[in-house]
Amino acid sequence: MSLIMLLAAAAQIESSPLLGVAAGRCRPNEPGPAFLVEAVGFRSRDGNVKLEAYPSNDTDFLADDSVLVSAGKIFRRVEIPIPRQGPVQLCIRVPRPGPYSLVLLHDVNANHRFNVSTDGLGFPNNPTLGWSRPSAVATRAIAGPGLTRIRIIMNYRRGFSFRPLQ
Numbered sequence: 001m002s003l004i005m006l007l008a009a010a011a012q013i014e015s016s017p018l019l020g021v022a023a024g025r026c027r028p029n030e031p032g033p034a035f036l037v038e039a040v041g042f043r044s045r046d047g048n049v050k051l052e053a054y055p056s057n058d059t060d061f062l063a064d065d066s067v068l069v070s071a072g073k074i075f076r077r078v079e080i081p082i083p084r085q086g087p088v089q090l091c092i093r094v095p096r097p098g099p100y101s102l103v104l105l106h107d108v109n110a111n112h113r114f115n116v117s118t119d120g121l122g123f124p125n126n127p128t129l130g131w132s133r134p135s136a137v138a139t140r141a142i143a144g145p146g147l148t149r150i151r152i153i154m155n156y157r158r159g160f161s162f163r164p165l166q
Contacts, residue, residue, distance in 0.1 A: 024053065024076030026091035033097045033143040039088040039104055041154040041164050043120060047108040050079040051090045054136070056099040061136035074100070082106070094143045101136040104152045121162065122152040129155055129162035 026034050037051055053076040054061045060073055068075040078092045094100055106120035107113075114121075121129075123139035141150050155162040 021077050021079070023095075024051075024078045024092045026078075026093055030093075031146070032093065033095075033145055034091055034093045034147050035100075035102065035141060035143060036147050036149045037090045037092070037102070037104065038149070038151045039090065039122065039154060040151060041122075042082065042088065042106060043154070043156050043165060044108065045082045045084050047082060047106065047110045048079050049082050049088060049090065050077065050105045050107060051092050052077045052103050052105075053092055053094055053100045054103070056101040056136045056140045058136045061101040061139065062103065062133055081110075091147075097143050097145050099140050099142050101139045102141055102150075102152070103139065104154070106154055116157055120154040120156045122154045124150055124152060126153050126155075126164075 035051075035053070039049055039051075042049075052065075053074065054063070054068070055074050060068060065075050065077070074095060076092050076094060078090050080090060082088060090104075092102075102124050104122040105114065106122075108115070108118045108120075123134060124141040125138060127134040127138040141148070153164050155164055
């Protein structure tokens with residue numbers, strides 16, 4: 001284990017649904033890179049939808065939030081109640097233009113735990129999903145210097161895979 005990893009483990013903070021929220025929050029007229037994500041294909045309008053941004057490499061993508069933050073790595077999170085009607089859009093700030101791996105989660109009962117039977121998920125580029133996580137490159141989106149618009153299709157468990165409802 002490297003010295004940096006040992007120091008990060010020693011200084012590790014506790015995982016929390018609030019980690020990455022302040023850094024990920026978009027503010028009106030704030031300059032700089034951000035993703036504006038249009039989320040489509042929800043099974044229901046119940047619960048919350050959460051968008052997370054990770055470094056776009058397989059080691060850090062979907063790693064524990066507290067480990068990433070403790071190590072000084074990029075981790076951003078935005079979570080909102082799903083609106084009863086109309087489009088579902090989330091804006092998430094990133095520190096600089098470049099590649100990020102994103103995940104969108106539909107937490108149907110808003111308990112901050114992924115339930116494989118009922119909750120949904122989505123990624124940029126809509127990769128084919130099985131029982132293993134997709135690679136970072138398959139879920140990569142490139143942030144420009146300002147607002148970068150992307151569309152993510154929700155996937156739900158259907159048999160032995162996850163796929164869009166249609």
